[in-house]
Amino acid sequence: xxxxxxxxxxxxxxxxxxxxxxxxxxxxxxxxxxxxxxxxxxxxxxxxxxxxxxxxxxxxxxxxxxxxxxxxxxxxxxxxxxxxxxxxxxxxxxxxxxxxxxxxxxxxxxxxxxxxxxxxxxxxxxxxxxxxxxxxxxxxxxxxxxxxxxxxxxxxxxxxxxxxxxxxxxxxxxxxxxxxxxxxxxxxxxxx
Amino acid sequence: xxxxxxxxxxxxxxxxxxxxxxxxxxxxxxxxxxxxxxxxxxxxxxxxxxxxxxxxxxxxxxxxxxxxxxxxxxxxxxxxxxxxxxxxxxxxxxxxxxxxxxxxxxxxxxxxxxxxxxxxxxxxxxxxxxxxxxxxxxxxxxxxxxxxxxxxxxxxxxxxxxxxxxxxxxxxxxxxxxxxxxxxxxxxxxxxxxxxxxxxxxxxxxxxxxxxxxxxxxxxxxxxxxxxxxxxxxxxxxxxxxxxxxxxxxxxxxxxxxxxxxxxxxxxxxxxxxxxxxxxxxxxxxxxxxxxx
Numbered sequence: 001x002x003x004x005x006x007x008x009x010x011x012x013x014x015x016x017x018x019x020x021x022x023x024x025x026x027x028x029x030x031x032x033x034x035x036x037x038x039x040x041x042x043x044x045x046x047x048x049x050x051x052x053x054x055x056x057x058x059x060x061x062x063x064x065x066x067x068x069x070x071x072x073x074x075x076x077x078x079x080x081x082x083x084x085x086x087x088x089x090x091x092x093x094x095x096x097x098x099x100x101x102x103x104x105x106x107x108x109x110x111x112x113x114x115x116x117x118x119x120x121x122x123x124x125x126x127x128x129x130x131x132x133x134x135x136x137x138x139x140x141x142x143x144x145x146x147x148x149x150x151x152x153x154x155x156x157x158x159x160x161x162x163x164x165x166x167x168x169x170x171x172x173x174x175x176x177x178x179x180x181x182x183x184x185x186x187x188x189x190x191x192x
Numbered sequence: 193x194x195x196x197x198x199x200x201x202x203x204x205x206x207x208x209x210x211x212x213x214x215x216x217x218x219x220x221x222x223x224x225x226x227x228x229x230x231x232x233x234x235x236x237x238x239x240x241x242x243x244x245x246x247x248x249x250x251x252x253x254x255x256x257x258x259x260x261x262x263x264x265x266x267x268x269x270x271x272x273x274x275x276x277x278x279x280x281x282x283x284x285x286x287x288x289x290x291x292x293x294x295x296x297x298x299x300x301x302x303x304x305x306x307x308x309x310x311x312x313x314x315x316x317x318x319x320x321x322x323x324x325x326x327x328x329x330x331x332x333x334x335x336x337x338x339x340x341x342x343x344x345x346x347x348x349x350x351x352x353x354x355x356x357x358x359x360x361x362x363x364x365x366x367x368x369x370x371x372x373x374x375x376x377x378x379x380x381x382x383x384x385x386x387x388x389x390x391x392x393x394x395x396x397x398x399x400x401x402x403x404x405x406x407x408x409x410x411x412x413x414x415x416x417x418x419x420x421x422x423x424x425x426x427x428x429x430x431x432x433x434x435x436x437x438x439x440x441x442x443x444x445x446x447x448x449x450x451x452x453x454x455x456x457x458x459x460x461x462x463x464x465x466x467x468x469x470x471x472x473x474x475x476x477x478x479x480x481x482x483x484x485x
Contacts, residue, residue: 015206133199
């Protein structure tokens with residue numbers, strides 16, 4: 001049976017694990033290289049991208065995740081996870097995986113006061129809008145040709161996919177809407 | 193588009209989970225905290241140990257201090273308002289701080305009522321010694337809870353007492369038959385709906401951090417193993433011999449709280465911890481945890 005990992009160095013990992021379990025797959029927390037070896041797909045949750053990035057370096061996970069991704073492991077990054085997957089982070093030299101050909105701006109919508117939720121129309125997920133919760137959220141400013149843009153807010157990219165990488169600027173794990181997690185599960189199972 | 197919804201407020205606390213929030217008083221300290229891996233900083237004029245030593249009335253920090261700290265770090269910045277002082281909270285919200293701590297570390301401004309936190313777009317965290325206090329604060333709109341502990345002491349015993357109390361009350365609640373739940377809510381002076389929700393979830397409805405006396409990586413791991421979602425360190429870092437090293441070690445201990453080998457490694461050669469205070473040497477009327485209603 002396939003096993004999903006949620007990177008649990010810091011952030012909203014518990015909510016992602018609950019959402020994956022709700023979708024009917026087995027999910028574990030990943031804090032070590034050994035645990036990473038054990039999973040077929042990885043979620044990098046929201047949290048503080050600087051904290052998670054530094055810990056990935058300190059605890060030997062950064063290179064390991066890059067190697068697994070190159071070998072085909074699918075990764076889904078939300079918010080901080082989106083930042084960590086980006087090649088370019090505007091105005092920052094913080095540690096990152098750099099696996100997606102995108103330029104991401106941190107806190108792009110503003111501080112917590114400006115955080116918001118909204119209905120987001122996403123063609124890939126049908127007619128009913130996705131309830132999207134943006135918390136000090138980033139967005140993608142520029143994306144390379146290999147990146148498929150799946151949703152935008154005011155022309156800024158908030159869902160994107162490049163091969164086995166999926167990112168959202170917002171937090172489906174904080175809602176009951178499981179369509180994005182199901183889409184990712186299909187990616188891992190080679191069905192999407 | 194909706195701003196300031198409870199989901200957006202409580203959501204930021206979810207993002208802070210498994211992390212360490214550090215008290216800082218200068219932009220330089222804020223950078224040290226960020227570089228060590230803090231998931232947020234608390235901008236203050238003085239750390240609790242100095243507030244305790246100074247005595248007198250402790251108030252919201254000078255906005256300049258808060259703004260300078262907001263300018264130098266990219267992580268969330270929190271700041272403290274006095275209990276019941278909703279104008280200090282309005283000022284902090286206007287500065288754009290990411291979370292307000294309605295805190296017993298400052299001198300209370302109201303001897304009966306806490307701030308109506310639902311009126312704000314910015315989320316609030318509040319301290320609690322037990323389940324009733326935690327649920328009263330959530331009832332007022334708090335989107336995150338922390339233990340009170342005894343701030344500025346470097347002594348973890350009160351924080352342990354408070355998290356054990358909350359966990360014990362939740363276990364007791366879970367074992368109650370439905371007809372006894374309303375009386376339980378009345379006894380702990382908490383809103384019935386929140387008591388029912390806590391029973392259903394088997395945990396507090398919001399994220400619950402540890403605070404008040406955490407001084408070492410082992411203290412942080414202890415609070416995590418007792419069921420806290422993350423750690424506030426007040427005086428424990430910048431009142432110690434080597435703040436940068438200790439800060440990094442507490443961050444690691446908060447993630448790898450279940451791995452004693454990691455805890456042993458990160459606890460090595462940290463230099464002097466802050467000087468601690470035995471709780472029985474603090475008169476009851478000087479204990480910060482007794483503030484709040």
